[in-house]
Amino acid sequence: MRANQNSKTLSADELKFEELLASGRKIEPRDWMPDDYRKTLIRQIGQHAHSEIIGMQPEGNWITRAPSLKRKAILMSKVQDEAGHGLYLYSAAETLEADRTDMLEKLNNGKMKYSSIFNYPTPCWADMGAIGWLVDGAAICNQVPLCRTSYGPYARAMVRICKEESFHQRQGYEIMLTLCRGSAEQKQMAQDALNRWWWPSIMMFGPRDDKSPNSELSLKWKIKLFSNDELRQKFVDIAVPQANILGLTVPDNDLSWNEETGHYTYGEPDWEEFFEVIQGNGPCNKERVSNRREAHENGQWVRDAAIAYAEKRAKISRPKTTQDPL
């Protein structure tokens, strides 16, 4: 036993955990960890996994209507990548003894959250550009630091995810660039999409730091390395010059460059809307969850077949004994 900074007496397990954190080495599934550290990770990784698979829907909506075969192939492969990200993340959550079936049930019955951003509609092709540019752009700002998060399996999953997200961001920006270099009508489509996606992307980073109940512990445990507001500022600083290159106007009257801080000052998002969306009352929440439930029910035969196959394989590979004629 030894006392920590707050002079709380630590057990040998707690001491080892704190030493691992302080040294910058990863916490691995074999290591002892506080219950709340495990719970926080399952909550965050689970929500993140759910966001990836629900996030397939707004873009999946455009696969059949992409303007060319090439655009269709690119979009299809992006949406498949999101499914893959979901799989890595569910696997990372399983290393914490979370049960995948249970997590999916909680997604389907609204007991677990997914990102607010995927509850907005995609009425126009330009939305595919805005999602790639802004939503994947915001995801990269949030997720690159997660490659160094304290829990090993989550950090390693994030390395691969971030490589793919950065390709996604570029494909979105390239769609916006093509529209902005096209006809006046196409440029207007791009502007409308920016108007629709700017504020939801700003809100993606979560509530303001003074309204973020989970941040204190997550920062202490190095699950989060930066606060919600720090990451939001980073995103604004990157995205505004990109909008300028496109010749588009960011829909924020309070936006200005602050010479002193070296950052953009930006306006306050509609936090009431944000909390409505995360409570299930956004424009598309019901549709997203109902599609998800339907897909899960339609996939029952795949799960049944996989179980039947696993049982058959187990029987065949069981070693022969005198009691077992197989």
Ligand code: FAQ
């Ligand atoms: N949406 O105390 P905090 C992507 C909840 S993946 C919904 O600040 P925390 C890729 C939060 O859960 C996008 N709920 O929480 C892609 C908490 O509720 P709880 C997903 C939100 O965890 C691109 C409450 O508010 N990315 O985009 C949101 O410390 C294109 C209080 O908040 C991740 O999940 C929100 N936006 O910080 C896919 C990244 N924000 O659980 C397809 C990993 C907050 O206590 C197409 N996650 N809430 O009931 C994180 O970094 C963190 O979890 C934050 C929230 C920063 C999202």
